Amino acid sequence: xxxxxxxxxxxxxxxxxxxxxxxxxxxxxxxxxxxxxxxxxxxxxxxxxxxxxxxxxxxxxxxxxxxxxxxxxxxxxxxxxxxxxxxxxxxxxxxxxxxxxxxxxxxxxxxxxxxxxxxxxxxxx
Amino acid sequence: xxxxxxxxxxxxxxxxxxxxxxxxxxxxxxxxxxxxxxxxxxxxxxxxxxxxxxxxxxxxxxxxxxxxxxxxxxxxxxxxxxxxxxxxxxxxxxxxxxxxxxxxxxxxxxxxxxxxxxxxxxxxxxxxxxxxxxxxxxxxxxxxxxxxxxxxxxxxxxxxxxxxxxxxxxxxxxxxxxxxxxxxxxxxxxxxxxxxxxxxxxxxxxxxxxxxxxxxxxxxxxxxxxxxxxxxxxxxxxxxxxxxxxxxxxxxxxxxxxxxxxxxxxxxxxxxxxxxxxxxxxxxxxxxxxxxxxxxxxxxxxxxxxxxxxxxxxxxxxxxxxxxxxxxxxxxxxxxxxxxxxxxxxxxxxxxxxxxxxxxxxxxxxxxxxxxxxxxxxxxxxxxxxxxxxxxxxxxxxxxxxxxxxxxxxxxxxxxxxxxxxxxxxxxxxxxxxxxxxxxxxxxxxxxxxxxxxxxxxxxxxxxxxxxxxxxxxxxxxxxxxxxxxxxxxxxxxxxxxxxxxxxxxxxxxxxxxxxxxxxxxxxxxxxxxxxxxxxxxxxxxxxxxxxxxxxxxxxxxxxxxxxxxxxxxxxxxxxxxxxxxxx
Numbered sequence: 001x002x003x004x005x006x007x008x009x010x011x012x013x014x015x016x017x018x019x020x021x022x023x024x025x026x027x028x029x030x031x032x033x034x035x036x037x038x039x040x041x042x043x044x045x046x047x048x049x050x051x052x053x054x055x056x057x058x059x060x061x062x063x064x065x066x067x068x069x070x071x072x073x074x075x076x077x078x079x080x081x082x083x084x085x086x087x088x089x090x091x092x093x094x095x096x097x098x099x100x101x102x103x104x105x106x107x108x109x110x111x112x113x114x115x116x117x118x119x120x121x122x123x124x125x
Numbered sequence: 126x127x128x129x130x131x132x133x134x135x136x137x138x139x140x141x142x143x144x145x146x147x148x149x150x151x152x153x154x155x156x157x158x159x160x161x162x163x164x165x166x167x168x169x170x171x172x173x174x175x176x177x178x179x180x181x182x183x184x185x186x187x188x189x190x191x192x193x194x195x196x197x198x199x200x201x202x203x204x205x206x207x208x209x210x211x212x213x214x215x216x217x218x219x220x221x222x223x224x225x226x227x228x229x230x231x232x233x234x235x236x237x238x239x240x241x242x243x244x245x246x247x248x249x250x251x252x253x254x255x256x257x258x259x260x261x262x263x264x265x266x267x268x269x270x271x272x273x274x275x276x277x278x279x280x281x282x283x284x285x286x287x288x289x290x291x292x293x294x295x296x297x298x299x300x301x302x303x304x305x306x307x308x309x310x311x312x313x314x315x316x317x318x319x320x321x322x323x324x325x326x327x328x329x330x331x332x333x334x335x336x337x338x339x340x341x342x343x344x345x346x347x348x349x350x351x352x353x354x355x356x357x358x359x360x361x362x363x364x365x366x367x368x369x370x371x372x373x374x375x376x377x378x379x380x381x382x383x384x385x386x387x388x389x390x391x392x393x394x395x396x397x398x399x400x401x402x403x404x405x406x407x408x409x410x411x412x413x414x415x416x417x418x419x420x421x422x423x424x425x426x427x428x429x430x431x432x433x434x435x436x437x438x439x440x441x442x443x444x445x446x447x448x449x450x451x452x453x454x455x456x457x458x459x460x461x462x463x464x465x466x467x468x469x470x471x472x473x474x475x476x477x478x479x480x481x482x483x484x485x486x487x488x489x490x491x492x493x494x495x496x497x498x499x500x501x502x503x504x505x506x507x508x509x510x511x512x513x514x515x516x517x518x519x520x521x522x523x524x525x526x527x528x529x530x531x532x533x534x535x536x537x538x539x540x541x542x543x544x545x546x547x548x549x550x551x552x553x554x555x556x557x558x559x560x561x562x563x564x565x566x567x568x569x570x571x572x573x574x575x576x577x578x579x580x581x582x583x584x585x586x587x588x589x590x591x592x593x594x595x596x597x598x599x600x601x602x603x604x605x606x607x608x609x610x611x612x613x614x615x616x617x618x619x620x621x622x623x624x625x626x627x628x629x630x631x632x633x634x635x636x637x638x639x640x641x642x643x644x645x646x647x648x649x650x651x652x653x654x655x656x657x658x659x660x661x662x663x664x665x666x667x668x669x670x671x672x673x674x675x676x677x678x679x680x681x682x683x684x685x686x687x688x689x690x691x692x693x694x695x696x697x698x699x700x701x702x703x704x705x706x707x708x709x
Contacts, residue, residue, distance in 0.1 A: 040250065073216050075254050075263045082214070082254045082261055084221065109263040111216055111252045117243060119218065119250035121265040 031064075032056060035105060039112055040120025045093075046110055048076070048102040053085045055110055056093035067094050069115030076108030076124075087112075173378050173389060177268030178667035179253070183260045184208070186253060187392050187667045188268045189378075193240050195268070197224050197232040198392035199255065203696065205395065205402040205664065211257035218242075218249075230396055239270075246270060323349065380708045388662070388670040388708045395668070401700035402664045405644040407693040411636040413681050416614070418574030418588065418633040420625055423617065426566035428539035432555040436462035439533060439551060446549045447562070453538045459562055460549050463533035474526060481523045488516045542566040545627060570622045572598055574633040575611035579603070586616055586635035587681050595683055596622070598633065634681050641678065643686040650699040651677055651685055652706045661687065662705050664696035670705055 030036045030045035032054070037044055042065065043058040053074050057065040072087035072094045083102065087094035087110075094112065111121040176189040180202055187198045195215075199208045213224040213232050224232035242249070249268040255261070326349045333341045378391035390400070432438075440446050441458040453459065466474070492512045498504040546563035555561060572588050580586075586598040598616035605612065616633065618625070651659050660672040675690030691697065698705060 073252065075216065075252055077261050077263060080259065080261050082256070082263060084254075107263070109252045109265045111250060111265070113218075117218075118246060121250050121252050121267075123263075123265045 030056065030058075035124050037110070037122030037124050039110065039122035040114075040118065042112070042120060042122075044110055044112060044122045046074070046122075046124055048104070048106060051098045051101050052095065053087065053098060053102065054090075054093055054095045055087055055112070057112060064092060067092070070094060070112055072096075072110060072112040074108060074110045076102055076106040078102055078106050082108075172381070173391075175269035175271050176668075177248070177251075177266050179264040179266040180667065181262045181264055183262050184255050184257070184264065185667050186255070186264050186266060188251070188253075188266055190236065190239050190249075190268060190270060193235065193237050195224075195234040195236040195239070196227075197234060197253070198230075199232065199257075200392075200395075200667075203402065203404050205400055205696075205698075207396055208257050211255055214254040214256075216252040216254075229393065231392070242270070244272075247272070382709055383669075386672065387665070388672070388705055389668055390670060390705065390708065391668055398701045398704045400664075400698055400705065402696040403646065403650070403699045405646060405687070405691055405693055405695050405697050407642065407644050409640045409642050410645055410680055410686055412639045412641050412686075413586075413634040413636050413679060414576075414578065415679065416574040416576050416633040416635060418572045418616075418631050420618075420627055420629045420631060421571050421573045421615075422545070422565040422627050423569035423571050426540060426569035427542060427545075428564050429560045430459055430536050430538065430562040430564065431558055431560050432462045432534065432536060433557060434462060434464045434534055435557045436464040436534065436555060438462055438549050438553045438555050438561070440549075441535075446547065446551070447544050449544055449547050451544045453541065453544060453564060455538055455541045457538045458535055459538055460536045461533040462536060462555055465554075478523070478526055481519055481526070485516065485519045485523065488512060488519060492516055536561060538562075538564055540564055540566070565627055567622060567625070570618050570625055570627070571601065572596075572616045572618060572631060572633060574614050574616065574635075575609060576603070576614045576635070577611050578637070579612070580614055580635050580637075586633055587683075588616070588618070588631040588633050590629070590631050595681075596620070596625075596631070598635075634679070636681075641686060641688075643678070643688045644691065644693060645680055645684045646687055646697055647699045648683055648685050650697050650702050651675065651687075652702045654706065660706075661691060662698040662702050663691060664698060670698060672706075 032045055032047050034045040034047035034054070034056070037046070041060060043060075043062065045056040045058065047054040047056075053076070055072060055074065057067060057070065059065050067089035070089060074085040074087055074096065076083050076085065076098070078098075078100055081100075083098050083100055083106075085096040085098045087096040105124070107125050109121050109123050111119055113119045174189055174191070176187060178185070178187045180186070183202055185200045185202045185205075189196045189198075197213060197215075199211055199213065200206060201208060207230050209226060209230045211232075213234075215222050215224055215234055217234070217236065218238045222234060224234040227233045239249075247270055249270055251266045251268060253264045253266050255264060326345055330342055330345045330349075333345065378389075378394075380388070380390045380394045382388050390398070439461040441460055443458075447453055447459055492509070495504045495509040495512055499506060499509045542564040543566070544562055545565040546560070548559075549561050580600065580603060586600065588596040588598055590596070597619045599619050601615040601617050603612055603614040614633075614635075646661065650661050652662070654660055654672070658674050659677050660674050662670045663673050665671045673691050673695075676688045677685045678688055680686040
């Protein structure tokens with residue numbers, strides 16, 4: 001009986017840190033190594049490589065959403081100047097090319113417009 | 126009877142496994158806690174137009190849709206200073222557009238797409254790129270929209286949409302709960318009556334069932350169904366367009382105190398009241414003590430002019446006495462004092478004068494005679510010289526006697542400065558030792574304070590005047606002799622001392638050695654409310670100010686130390702707090 005109680009207590013001790021970890025759901029990096037932000041009902045992941053901007057859209061359950069019907073705009077501040085990038089569906093997400101090379105993690109806002117016409121935006125700092 | 130009764134051991138194991146699985150199940154539920162997915166904040170009051178706000182570390186932006194124009198107000202985040210010369214590029218549903226600066230300090234963006242929007246849309250998502258000088262920031266702005274006239278308030282989200290699917294099934298329960306809470310909060314008698322009626326009907330149905338009568342039970346159930354349907358219709362009453370028109374917001378928002386005690390101040394009013402904030406920072410500060418003091422002239426740069434003899438005052442050779450405020454140089458003649466000659470003295474002087482005149486005449490004749498005889502050798506040269514010296518001495522004494530009767534005492538300025546006090550009237554008799562003028566250098570004034578503690582010589586101090594001005598002071602010295610159970614401490618006023626006068630009362634705030642921790646805020650940021658409590662106003666959102674009760678301690682002439690009540694990083698109103706407190 002005592003052993004079982006220890007077993008239960010031990011499991012509880014293992015489980016609690018998991019609970020604590022999952023409480024901060026939106027921190028850290030996304031599936032493609034980019035930054036994650038909330039945008040309306042979605043979560044969006046921003047990946048910038050040189051001049052290319054890639055945005056992946058996830059739903060509330062962290063499941064990737066097909067980009068068909070979506071469009072978007074990314075406005076990123078690079079070297080004190082805003083760079084506007086128009087995003088179009090490409091592959092598993094939205095993508096676009098900037099006119100200047102973007103840094104590793106530029107701050108800015110990504111706005112996506114869903115198939116229903118409702119716009120939502122996510123802020124990256 | 127439970128079909129599978131588990132033995133004790135597997136039951137415990139199952140419980141443990143369930144506990145282990147709990148965090149993973151929670152993941153799904155928790156992912157959405159803490160943010161509400163872009164839906165803008167509900168309007169704080171029904172009389173305030175729907176709006177949106179966004180803030181970054183540098184800027185604070187408020188957007189208000191007005192007809193087919195979007196009005197934007199831009200301020201500095203930390204100070205609340207308006208920015209009227211920025212460039213605002215907005216990502217609208219119709220593509221990028223630039224907002225134009227208006228004369229009232231706002232920016233206006235023509236928004237024809239507001240009229241053609243989907244009536245089900247309750248908010249608008251915009252991205253605003255702000256360029257003000259060297260500061261560039263991109264702000265994500267969610268603007269709440271007024272419900273479209275005639276249309277339904279909120280169209281349900283498309284059911285097939287993957288993102289909404291998870292929320293839809295929870296939605297109606299929440300909506301029902303919210304509606305019921307709203308009704309109860311509004312003290313709607315309908316909700317209470319409905320509940321009471323249901324209870325009575327239930328009791329009736331139970332009683333009838335016990336009695337074994339079927340038909341009345343059916344009748345009661347039909348009655349209950351009718352009532353429920355009726356109540357549902359009643360619950361939708363509030364959504365009628367005609368009742369909504371009464372809640373159409375006015376053209377201009379009004380500053381108001383909200384139900385939760387916060388103050389809503391629209392941006393135009395903030396500009397009018399010139400509200401400014403400061404981000405409160407914690408630090409260690411030297412405590413100060415307040416001492417009563419008064420302004421005195423610098424002893425080395427002031428002087429008095431006194432007459433040493435009693436006599437009649439007369440203006441100086443320039444013809445006029447120096448007036449109050451006249452600037453004088455060292456050595457300048459300010460007045461003349463003519464000592465009066467008494468009647469007894471006068472007769473004495475006349476007698477002496479006659480004697481001298483007589484002696485002069487005798488000696489004069491003797492000198493003339495000796496002059497004739499000395500060339501012949503009848504009178505020696507020595508005798509002639511003696512007679513001539515005697516004559517000269519007598520003539521000098523006669524002249525001095527004349528001069529004493531006429532020559533006045535000259536009063537000169539001992540130091541340069543300004544006449545601070547003048548008691549000279551032509552013809553007035555001045556007593557010996559009486560002060561005729563006081564000269565003060567207005568650039569060099571001191572403050573003498575009475576201290577009950579021994580101050581450290583290096584302590585810096587400030588003086589606060591009755592009108593709120595403050596003067597920096599430098600410690601000069603302290604006396605050792607008690608005066609009114611305190612010791613006099615003298616400070617020199619540093620910097621400009623314009624507009625000060627000698628004898629004026631000031632409060633001297635001198636630093637002590639003890640250090641205190643807290644947040645230093647300008648004195649003007651603390652407001653005393655009607656109940657006597659000290660509060661500061663925290664700028665919690667773009668147009669929202671919250672009164673925070675604080676405990677304060679005096680720090681120096683301009684600042685107070687907030688010891689408790691607010692946390693570092695709070696934006697505190699430092700200008701216009703008194704006006705903010707008047708908002709009802």
